[in-house]
Amino acid sequence: MKKEKSIFDRYMERRNILIKNRNVLQSSFIPDQLPHRSDQIGKIVEILAPSLNKDKPSNILIYGKTGTGKTAVLNYIGKELKKADPDELNCSFVYINCEVVDTPSGILYNISNQIITEYNRKIPFTGWALDKIYYELSNYIDEKNKIFIIVLDEIDRSFKKNGDDIFYFLTTMNEKLKTSRVSIIGITNNSKFTEFLSTKIKSRLGEEKIVFNPYTSFELQDILYDRAKDVFDPNVLDPAVIPYCAALAAQDSGDARKALDFLRIAADIAERNGDSVITEAHVNFAREKIEFDAVIEVMNTITNQSKAVLMSIIRNFENGNNKMTTGDVYTTYRDICAIINIPALTQRRIAGLISELDMLGIIHAQVKSLGRNGRTKEFSLNINQDVTERFMKDQLFEPLFSYKPSKQMTLM
DNA sequence: CGTCCACTGGAATCAAGGGTCT
């Protein structure tokens, strides 16, 4: 078959010159072996093994910072479990990420729809009372007469917003079940997580505890080499690159996801540039790009109100006010709202939105007491010029700039 | 040393918007 010419041709040719299998460099990829995690895997397997004989394993609580392999290990174990019991006669493995779905009904809905295969018994996305979902779910589970292992990743997310009701649901479900059993694996990156749980749930959830320590720079190197060997031809990778990626990520909390991102994006950049060798310079570009993209991503997802708040902060900042208070921002905010024509919210709400921006890392805030002059949050902008400029181009702020007197005089 | 400011942080509540069920 003869291929016609296309404007994409030059990109097709270039594709996959440096990177043979892009998938492998994604952090979501599950390799056949996970370096430096055999201890944890061993422990978990030991705990879960009884499930293959329809005996209920203990609940497990797993601690570890982001990118320490918790998710990868659990997915790996899920795969292995499936290998050992291909038809899921004795146990089923369910994985939920509570960061993605963080509402009680969202979590129950997700669990249900992974477990329930019959079409006519599926639980609707919304509209049902929690009690009802719970009732249907536990009935269904009990009919199956087997062990359900439910992994709740980023469990603290959901908790922060909704308290421990669902955990109560799930951990007490066994009391109502006649034949089946449910066991919960909670994953959290907050080591103080259990402090906030009620004592009953604390003891139930934490029957076993496993800790994932951050990877060291050397361990990260192993991980990267392990993946790189299938991805790059020899000599494509400058020998300094992997140690550099590892070192950067290790500095920053030993996050394997980050290390992989550095490597992948660096390779992408090199490939797109038409360079034949990936070097440290590419990694540095990658690092900037990642940071930039992350902030842009956040900015695209926040609501108009949050944008207006952020704009007020930027305005204050530009006017040389780098120790602004909530009150300062609120006055600017009201002005801006009037100009861009959106309703102004209460100060209480704005204080909340500011806290959210703080949590997203866009601004840096600190509660300060000004003595007689009250107590407030004092904060500063945490993003660079590029991002700010991009942000201000948002069409929401169109009116804000168009009314500006044209200062453009004679061009010289 | 006590006061008292300008907020913070938490909770209760409402309205709107997604939906199901009968």
Added chain:
DNA sequence: AGACCCTTGATTCCAGTGGACG
């Protein structure tokens, strides 16, 4: 169509507070 249910974003109310000032 009307009764219910959950989520989200916003409002309202209230108790609490660090520390400069008097």
